[in-house]
Amino acid sequence: MDFAFGPEDEEFRTAARAWLAGQFAGGRVPVAGRPWERRLGEGGWIGLAWDRSRGSYGNRTATLTQQVVWAEEYARAGAPARLGHIGERLLAPTLLADGDDAQCARFLPAIASGEEIWCQGYSEPGAGSDLAAVRTAATWDDGGRGYRIEGHKIWTSLAHQADWCFVLARTTRGSSRHQGLSLLLVPMDQPGRIEVRPIRQLHGDSDFNEVFFDGAIARAEHLVGGEGNGWRVAVDLLARERGVATLAQQIGFAAELARVIKTAVDSGAAAEPVLRDRLVRHWAELQALRWNALCTLGAAGDPGAPSVAKLLWASWHKRLGELAMLVRGAAAAIGPEDWNADRPYQLDFLQRHFLLSRADTIYGGSDEIQRTVIAERVLGLLKEVRP
Numbered sequence: 001m002d003f004a005f006g007p008e009d010e011e012f013r014t015a016a017r018a019w020l021a022g023q024f025a026g027g028r029v030p031v032a033g034r035p036w037e038r039r040l041g042e043g044g045w046i047g048l049a050w051d052r053s054r055g056s057y058g059n060r061t062a063t064l065t066q067q068v069v070w071a072e073e074y075a076r077a078g079a080p081a082r083l084g085h086i087g088e089r090l091l092a093p094t095l096l097a098d099g100d101d102a103q104c105a106r107f108l109p110a111i112a113s114g115e116e117i118w119c120q121g122y123s124e125p126g127a128g129s130d131l132a133a134v135r136t137a138a139t140w141d142d143g144g145r146g147y148r149i150e151g152h153k154i155w156t157s158l159a160h161q162a163d164w165c166f167v168l169a170r171t172t173r174g175s176s177r178h179q180g181l182s183l184l185l186v187p188m189d190q191p192g193r194i195e196v197r198p199i200r201q202l203h204g205d206s207d208f209n210e211v212f213f214d215g216a217i218a219r220a221e222h223l224v225g226g227e228g229n230g231w232r233v234a235v236d237l238l239a240r241e242r243g244v245a246t247l248a249q250q251i252g253f254a255a256e257l258a259r260v261i262k263t264a265v266d267s268g269a270a271a272e273p274v275l276r277d278r279l280v281r282h283w284a285e286l287q288a289l290r291w292n293a294l295c296t297l298g299a300a301g302d303p304g305a306p307s308v309a310k311l312l313w314a315s316w317h318k319r320l321g322e323l324a325m326l327v328r329g330a331a332a333a334i335g336p337e338d339w340n341a342d343r344p345y346q347l348d349f350l351q352r353h354f355l356l357s358r359a360d361t362i363y364g365g366s367d368e369i370q371r372t373v374i375a376e377r378v379l380g381l382l383k384e385v386r387p
Contacts, residue, residue: 005065005069006065008063008066009063009065009066009069012062012066012069012070013069013073016045016069016070016073016074017073017077019043019045020073020074020077020079021077023039023077023079024077029080030079030080031080032080032081032083033080033083033161034083034114034117036079036080036083036114037082037083037084037114037115037117038113038114038115039114040084040114041059041112041113041114041115042113042114043059044059044060045059045060045070046059046084046088046111046112046113046114047059047088047092047108047111047112048060048061048062048066048067048070049062049064049067049089049093050092050093050096050108051093051096051097054096054101054104055101055104055105055108057092057096057104057105057108057109057112059112068294071251072251075249075251075252076251083117083158083161084111084114084117084118086117086118086119086120086157086158086162087107087111087116087117087118087164088111088112090118090120090166090237091107091111091118091166091237092107092108092111092112093237094166094183094224094233094236094237095107095108095224096108097236098224098225098229098233098236099224099225102221103185103221103222103224107164107185116163116164117158117161117162117163117164118158118162118163118164118165118166119156119157119158119159119161119162119164119165119188119211120156120157120165120166121136121153121156121165121166121167121168121186121211122134122153122168122234123153123154123155123156124136124151124152124153124154125152125154130369131168131234132177132178132181132231133177134168134169134170134181135151135170136149136150136151136152136153136167136168136169136170136213137149137150137151137169137170137171137173138150138167138169138170138171138182138184138218139171139173140171141217144217145219145220146217146218146219146220146222147169147171147182147184147217147218147220147223148215148216148217149167149169149184149186149213149215149216149217149218150213150214150215151169151212151213152210152211152212152213153165153167153210153211153213154199154208154209154210154211155199155208155209155363156196156208156209156210156211157207157208157209159188159196159209159211160196160198160209162188163187163188163189164185164186164187164188165185165186165188165211166183166184166185166186166224166237167183167184167185167186167213167218168181168182168183168230168234169181169182169184169230170182171227171228171230172227172228178231179228179231180228181228181230181231181234182223182224182225182226182227182228182229182230183223183224183225183229183230183233183234183237184218184222184223184224185218185222185223185224186213186216186217186218186222190216190217192214193213193214193215193216193217194211194212194213194214194216195211195212195214196209196210196211196212197209197210197211197212201355201356202355202356202358238306238365246293246309246313249313250286250289250290250293250313253286253289253313253316253317253320254286256320256324256353257282257283257286257320259324259349259350260279260282260320260323260324260327260350261279261283263324263327263328263350264276264279264327267327267328267329267331269326269327269329270327275326275327278323278326279323282316282319282320282323285316286316288312289312289313289316292308292309292312293309296308296309304373304374304377304378307365307370307371307373307374308370308374310364310365310370311367311370311371313360314360314361314364314367315360315361315367317357317360318357318358318360318361320353320357321353321354321355321356321357321358322354324350324353324354325350325351325354328350332350332351332354372384
């Protein structure tokens with residue numbers, strides 16, 4: 001299979017590289033967060049993959065290969081972490097596929113301009129990988145012409161910064177599992193009705209949150225895909241979590257591996273044959289991850305492709321964290337040299353990588369769930385008996 005990019009792709013690459021270089025001109029580093037999202041919107045770089053058949057809500061249009069080019073150039077430039085990726089890559093395509101014209105007209109322009117930030121209200125304390133166990137309830141409030149939401153979400157990225165949250169809630173009383181669920185668009189600015197609590201992680205920061213809904217309101221027109229169709233919409237949305245973004249992710253993986261290899265060389269650990277063999281194997285496996293990602297880019301609707309990709313990269317990245325500690329030896333247990341007494345809990349890059357990578361095989365659907373998806377939906381094996 002030929003993975004070469006064509007002339008139009010290379011022209012696109014030149015434009016993307018020039019724009020990104022301009023943001024770093026003079027050695028300055030772009031301000032992350034909302035200012036950066038607005039800068040991307042002004043440059044026309046949000047919504048490259050959006051379907052234009054229902055309107056021109058995004059900025060410039062890009063082919064699949066051009067989307068790959070942008071993702072790779074963005075990662076290579078070391079551009080700031082995205083704040084608006086949940087709205088751009090998950091919600092927007094879902095609205096284009098399952099939302100109505102009014103919802104697209106209301107929300108997509110604000111995502112494309114970088115003005116509104118979204119978070120995802122899916123996981124709960126008792127419904128993580130088993131998403132069908134959702135208990136958060138949304139009751140029709142006829143007087144308010146909307147839904148009143150009661151419940152508790154967890155591991156919610158960006159909840160402390162988001163303007164909106166798309167929430168999977170149970171709208172049919174007495175329903176269970178996949179039945180009676182709906183997807184609601186909920187404004188986060190509801191004091192007294194929505195509480196966000198940060199979750200401190202192993203590495204000391206709080207990237208995730210708990211979100212408590214105590215009578216939060218979602219307007220009737222912000223129900224996506226019709227009442228009771230939430231499971232179908234939610235599954236469609238989750239299938240979009242991977243894809244082109246996986247290739248950009250692998251650029252970051254390559255940089256991390258290079259850092260581990262340099263550490264091994266500098267410390268002399270690379271001279272040990274078994275360890276050197278593991279480093280080489282990790283490099284080879286990363287090349288295989290890239291070919292797999294490229295081969296499955298056009299596999300839209302394939303229920304197994306996202307699960308296979310998640311299994312492959314999660315295991316690889318977790319083992320890279322372990323390898324990073326192995327090449328460091330005893331020094332892996334010691335804090336950084338520039339330790340600051342005002343911040344007693346500090347880690348260097350590889351230590352943070354190790355701790356964060358512990359969760360790779362759990363979040364976004366655990367390895368066990370991914371294997372179940374492959375077994376049931378691809379191989380056609382008997383479904384697991386659930387209560």
